[in-house]
Every structure is written in structure tokens, then in C-alpha cells.
Amino acid sequence: MRKILCFVLISLVCVSFVSCGVKKDVKEGKVVKVALVCPLTGDIAAMGQGMKNGATLAIEEANQTLKEIKFELLALDDRADPKEAVNAANQIVSDKDVCGVVGHLNSGCSIPASAVYNRHNLVMVSPASTNPKLTQQGFTNVFRTCTTDDVQGSFAADFVYKKEIKGVAIIHDKTPYGQGLAEEFQKTFQNLRGKVLCFEGISLGDRDFKALLIKIKGLNPQIIYFGGMYQEGGLISKQAKELGLNVPLVGGDGIYTGEYIKIAGKSSEGDMATMIGSPPDKLPKAKDFIEKYKTKFPDMDMQPYDPYTYDTTNIIIEAVKNIGQDKGKIIDYIKNIKYDGIIGETRFDEKGDTLNKEITCYSVKDGKWQISE
Amino acid sequence: MIFQQLINGITLGGIYALIALGYTMVYGVLLMINFAHSEIFMAGAFFGFFLLISFSSIPFLQNNLFLQLLLAFLISMSLTGILGIIIERFAYRPLRKASRLTPLISAIGVSIFLQNLFMLVVSPQAKPFPEIFPVKNFQFGVLSVNSLQIFIITISILLMVVLNYFIKQTKLGTAIRATSSDVETAALMGINTNSVISLVFFIGAGLGGIAGILVGMYYGSIKYNMGFIYGIKAFTAAVLGGIGNIPGAMIGGYLLGVLESLGCAYISSAYKDVFAFIILILVLIIKPTGILGERVQEKC
Numbered sequence: 001m002r003k004i005l006c007f008v009l010i011s012l013v014c015v016s017f018v019s020c021g022v023k024k025d026v027k028e029g030k031v032v033k034v035a036l037v038c039p040l041t042g043d044i045a046a047m048g049q050g051m052k053n054g055a056t057l058a059i060e061e062a063n064q065t066l067k068e069i070k071f072e073l074l075a076l077d078d079r080a081d082p083k084e085a086v087n088a089a090n091q092i093v094s095d096k097d098v099c100g101v102v103g104h105l106n107s108g109c110s111i112p113a114s115a116v117y118n119r120h121n122l123v124m125v126s127p128a129s130t131n132p133k134l135t136q137q138g139f140t141n142v143f144r145t146c147t148t149d150d151v152q153g154s155f156a157a158d159f160v161y162k163k164e165i166k167g168v169a170i171i172h173d174k175t176p177y178g179q180g181l182a183e184e185f186q187k188t189f190q191n192l193r194g195k196v197l198c199f200e201g202i203s204l205g206d207r208d209f210k211a212l213l214i215k216i217k218g219l220n221p222q223i224i225y226f227g228g229m230y231q232e233g234g235l236i237s238k239q240a241k242e243l244g245l246n247v248p249l250v251g252g253d254g255i256y257t258g259e260y261i262k263i264a265g266k267s268s269e270g271d272m273a274t275m276i277g278s279p280p281d282k283l284p285k286a287k288d289f290i291e292k293y294k295t296k297f298p299d300m301d302m303q304p305y306d307p308y309t310y311d312t313t314n315i316i317i318e319a320v321k322n323i324g325q326d327k328g329k330i331i332d333y334i335k336n337i338k339y340d341g342i343i344g345e346t347r348f349d350e351k352g353d354t355l356n357k358e359i360t361c362y363s364v365k366d367g368k369w370q371i372s373e
Numbered sequence: 374m375i376f377q378q379l380i381n382g383i384t385l386g387g388i389y390a391l392i393a394l395g396y397t398m399v400y401g402v403l404l405m406i407n408f409a410h411s412e413i414f415m416a417g418a419f420f421g422f423f424l425l426i427s428f429s430s431i432p433f434l435q436n437n438l439f440l441q442l443l444l445a446f447l448i449s450m451s452l453t454g455i456l457g458i459i460i461e462r463f464a465y466r467p468l469r470k471a472s473r474l475t476p477l478i479s480a481i482g483v484s485i486f487l488q489n490l491f492m493l494v495v496s497p498q499a500k501p502f503p504e505i506f507p508v509k510n511f512q513f514g515v516l517s518v519n520s521l522q523i524f525i526i527t528i529s530i531l532l533m534v535v536l537n538y539f540i541k542q543t544k545l546g547t548a549i550r551a552t553s554s555d556v557e558t559a560a561l562m563g564i565n566t567n568s569v570i571s572l573v574f575f576i577g578a579g580l581g582g583i584a585g586i587l588v589g590m591y592y593g594s595i596k597y598n599m600g601f602i603y604g605i606k607a608f609t610a611a612v613l614g615g616i617g618n619i620p621g622a623m624i625g626g627y628l629l630g631v632l633e634s635l636g637c638a639y640i641s642s643a644y645k646d647v648f649a650f651i652i653l654i655l656v657l658i659i660k661p662t663g664i665l666g667e668r669v670q671e672k673c
Binding site: 211 | 374377378381382385492497498499501504508510512517519521588592593594596598599602633634635637638641642643645646
């Protein structure tokens with residue numbers, strides 16, 4: 001028995017050595033890695049998997065046209081967990097071939113991980129972390145291609161106030177993203193003299209929100225504003241309507257995904273979400289991307305941040321193409337970049353935030369997210 | 374509003390109580406905490422999920438809601454029950470003579486194993502549970518109750534009444550009680566304790582499996598790691614009622630559900646899960662034996 005085990009182990013080791021050898025032989029020329037960190041498993045894996053698709057497309061396209069450099073995607077999983085995010089960040093900075101990081105998705109992950117990248121002077125461009133604090137830390141290596149929660153939260157507050165909604169109940173998930181968004185919404189809504197009836201936190205991963213919703217029902221709000229992700233948002237929308245609390249749920253980009261509608265079912269009808277940027281099918285340059293995405297990943301619905309990840313990956317590729325692998329020079333290059341991509345033109349301000357601050361409001365109609373006027 | 378919260382709490386409590394029964398029964402006979410029980414509960418939810426999905430494509434069952442549900446419950450209960458027996462046979466029985474800590478570690482190992490196994494099989498993402506019957510709201514004055522809540526409350530009470538009858542009135546129940554009070558003496562009296570222990574695992578796991586389906590139906594979404602928090606809460610319920618005591622587990626479950634609902638409504642929803650742990654700590658400090666528990670005689 002022991003002999004067989006030994007034999008299996010030794011042959012496994014041999015096979016892995018051989019396959020390593022093969023890998024190097026196949027790739028001639030320089031291999032440059034672009035790291036992507038997002039939740040590939042866990043509660044919000046659907047969004048992370050979509051981002052991986054976006055980055056994969058960008059890398060493949062670059063490799064088709066380039067001869068001298070070979071790009072490789074190093075996709076790591078942070079499970080939307082700050083601890084895992086820092087682990088992944090440490091793994092990335094120890095890899096000399098990595099020249100830039102795309103990620104992370106969650107602000108709660110991006111903020112601690114950005115400190116690790118900063119220590120190693122590695123550029124990080126987040127396509128999806130919207131908490132303002134990320135770029136307020138004074139790190140010169142941190143950029144993002146999505147706009148921030150203060151813009152999004154106050155846009156939502158403005159939007160609902162104009163619809164004659166004067167009383168709202170606010171729920172958030174206590175994460176930097178969810179709570180940050182909810183606070184921005186609250187601030188603007190109160191400045192407009194709207195009434196915030198309650199401001200309550202929930203736990204990530206919780207399934208039962210009925211006790212809270214019964215309490216909110218007694219306050220008679222006209223809408224529920226939710227700062228958080230689709231998993232909890234979908235359940236809140238569903239349970240609210242089951243309790244006879246028939247008001248729309250309004251959320252941010254965290255609930256703007258098909259998964260939300262799957263979870264909430266019919267209850268999602270009329271719910272609204274703000275999403276950064278213009279709708280991708282309205283941008284002329286995105287058409288090509290949408291086509292390619294559909295042929296390459298036929299079984300997956302496109303997630304909201306996939307075009308952003310695609311552009312972000314391309315920004316890093318562009319920098320390496322023009323500048324080489326010097327990490328400091330890449331940061332300088334990206335700082336002054338003017339990139340015309342599928343989400344529109346991306347330029348960064350002195351903090352590293354994008355100057356593209358457009359926001360669109362969507363609502364669920366006939367089981368689909370549609371642009372809401 | 375307080376009555377509304379009470380109904381919510383009782384629904385939740387019924388589910389906790391069903392899971393807590395599994396902890397308490399196993400503790401009753403083996404004096405160990407079966408930490409893999411939370412994963413059995415999760416497995417029950419997924420068995421129910423796959424059964425109900427496959428039923429909806431069988432023409433014979435398509436229009437018969439009652440039969441679909443009955444079959445889903447029975448098959449899922451048997452499957453989780455068998456899973457319970459398998460776990461006992463391979464992870465706990467070889468360690469029965471070992472020190473008290475060893476089977477506990479084995480239980481945690483089984484729990485991690487099952488969780489990861491399900492993650493690989495069913496994917497890490499949440500699955501929307503099929504909507505079996507349309508949820509109807511009934512309004513009694515200011516109070517609204519929906520059909521699912523009535524269904525869950527009825528099922529959980531019914532199961533507990535049947536279990537209580539089984540334990541108190543039948544011959545097998547007597548054998549369980551005898552084994553529970555002393556395994557060795559029961560064996561000397563001619564009881565096949567091994568099969569009694571298997572039976573206890575079967576019943577406990579089966580009830581946990583049903584609780585899994587109920588949770589799936591109630592919240593409409595299930596996930597591979599959903600067992601953990603329910604497991605901890607049900608364990609708290611079992612300790613609150615007095616671990617090893619069957620009526621105690623039921624009382625503990627309902628009490629915890631109601632306390633959690635009220636705490637969430639009147640204190641803060643941000644600390645919803647904290648209430649269970651505060652209760653657990655308080656019980657351990659003030660009355661470690663729980664509400665109905667008796668002092669366990671230390672065996673020399």
C-alpha cells in the first residue's frame with residue numbers, strides 16, 4: 001500500500017515538473033502578468049466571474065496583436081473578504097512578473113489591499129470599488145475607472161426626491177461600500193428636506209429580514225433605500241412584499257445585476273438601481289465588446305462591471321506596451337493617460353478618480369433592468 | 374406590531390427547534406455535540422431543491438402539489454437521515470471509546486468536509502429555491518400572516534408532537550430513553566445500543582433535513598454555507614432549553630426565535646445575530662443546565 005502511494009506521489013511530482021518545463025518552452029518572449037483580484041467564489045461570485053471574463057477578453061485581444069510581449073492573466077479570488085484580499089495582495093507583490101493589478105471589486109477589500117500595493121509601488125486600478133475613501137488615502141499608485149459613492153448616492157437621492165418621494169427608510173449592510181452609499185444618500189436627501197425615517201444596518205449573509213421590515217412597515221416609508229449587494233437586497237425586496245410593504249426598493253450598482261431579479265422574483269418589479277456610466281449598448285464602441293462577450297461566454301449574462309474591467313485591463317496593457325515593465329513609470333503613465341475605451345473616455349484627477357462621472361438610473365420592468373426616466 | 378413580530382419569531386423558532394432536536398438527541402445518547410448537524414441541515418435544503426426541480430418535469434407529479442411536497446419531504450428526510458447514520462458509523466463510532474474531545478474534532482472535520490463537498494457539487498453561488506405554492510397573505514386586523522408561515526408553524530409543531538409521542542409511548546422510544554440514561558446498562562438489559570444510536574442519528578438528521586427545506590421555501594434562496602449560522606443558533610436553542618432534553622430543545626428554539634425578532638425590532642437590527650450569542654453566554658453563566666436541563670451526573 002505504502003509503495004503504491006509513494007509511486008503515485010513521485011509520478012505526480014514528475015508530471016508537474018514536466019508540465020512546468022513545457023509551459024516555458026511554449027512561450028517565447030517576455031511574459032507580463034496582469035493580476036485580477038475579485039470574488040470568484042462566495043456570495044457575490046457572479047459579479048467576480050463576470051469581471052474575469054472582461055479581463056480575459058482584453059488579455060486575449062492584446063495577445064492576438066502583439067508579438068514581443070505575452071500577457072497573462074493572474075486571476076485571484078478574494079471572496080469579498082478583506083483578509084483574503086490582503087493575502088491575495090501579498091501573493092501578487094511577491095510575483096515579479098506582475099506589472100499591474102485590476103481590482104478589487106469590494107471597497108472593503110480594495111482599501112486594505114491598496115496599502116500593500118502602495119508599499120511595493122505597484123499600480124492598482126479598480127474597475128468597481130466606489131467608496132470615496134479608497135483614493136483619499138494619498139496613495140499615488142491607486143486609480144479607479146468607476147465613479148464614487150458620493151456621486152451615486154446623491155444622484156439617487158436627487159432622483160427619488162424629484163419623484164415626490166419624501167419619506168424613506170434606509171438599510172445598509174455595514175460594509176464600507178453599503179454604508180458609505182447609504183450615508184451619502186441620507187446626507188443629500190436630508191439636505192433636500194426629505195425625511196429619513198430610519199437608518200438600519202444588517203449583517204452580510206443574513207437571510208431573515210422580516211423583523212426589521214415589520215418595524216419599517218410601521219413607519220410607512222415611500223421607498224426603501226438599500227446600500228449593499230444583490231444577495232441581501234433581493235431577499236429584502238422579496239420579504240418586504242411578502243409582508244405587504246409594497247414600496248419599491250432603490251439601491252446602487254451592487255444590486256444592478258440579473259442575479260438580483262432571480263432572487264427577488266416577481267417582487268423586484270418596480271425596484272430601481274443607480275449604475276455608474278452610460279448604458280453599454282448606447283455607447284458606440286461597446287457594441288463590438290458585447291458581441292465578442294456573447295460569442296466567447298454564451299452561457300453567462302454580462303455583469304455590470306465587465307466593460308469596466310475590460311477597459312481597466314486595457315489601460316494597464318496600454319501602459320506596458322508604451323512604457324515597458326518599470327513599475328514607477330507605469331504609474332506615471334496611467335496618471336496622465338487619456339484612454340478612449342468602451343465605457344467612454346477615461347482620465348484621472350489628481351487623487352486617481354475618473355473624471356467620467358455619469359450615472360444612469362434603471363428599474364425592473366417585465367423581469368429585466370431597463371433604463372428609467 | 375408586537376404580535377406581528379411574535380408570529381415572525383415563532384416561525385423562525387420552529388425552524389431553530391427542529392434543528393435543535395438533532396443536537397439534543399445526539400447529546401442525549403452520546404454526550405457529544407454533533408457539529409456536522411448544521412451541514413446535514415444544509416444538505417436537506419439541497420436535496421429538497423433537486424427533488425422539487427426534478428418533480429416539476431415529471432408529468433405525473435406536475436399538477437399534484439401535495440404529492441410533490443410530501444415526496445420531497447419524505448425522500449429528503451430519508452436521505453439526510455441516512456447521511457446522519459453514515460456520519461455516525463464512520464466518524465463517531467470508531468471514536469466512541471476515545472476521550473470526549475476526539476469525536477468533537479471529528480465532527481468539525483465532517484462539517485468542513487461536507488461544506489466543501491457541497492460547494493464543489495452545487496457551485497458556491499446561492500440557488501433560488503423553487504416556489505412551490507403561491508404565498509397568500511391573510512389579514513387579521515392589523516396582523517398579516519402568510520400561508521408559508523402557517524405551513525412552517527404547522528409542520529414544525531406536528532413533527533414535534535409525533536416525535537414526543539414516539540419517544541414517550543413506543544417501545545423504540547423507551548429504548549432510546551434507556552440508552553440515553555446509560556449506554557452500558559441499556560446494553561446489558563438486551564438493547565442493541567448501536568442500532569438505537571443509529572436510529573437517533575436518523576431521526577435527528579431527518580428533522581434537520583426537513584428544517585432545511587422549510588428554510589429554502591421561506592427565504593427562497595439556499596447556499597452551501599447556510600448551515601453554519603443556523604447550526605449555531607439551534608445549538609444555542611438546545612443549550613437554552615437544556616441540552617439532552619427534547620422538550621427543552623423545542624422551548625429553547627421558540628424562545629430564541631421570539632427573542633431574536635423582538636431584539637431586532639426594538640433594539641437594533643445591526644446586532645441581530647449577536648442576541649443569540651448573548652443568550653448563549655448568559656445561560657452558560659447563570660444556569661448552565663438550561664431551562665429544563667438537569668445536572669448531568671459525572672461518570673467516574
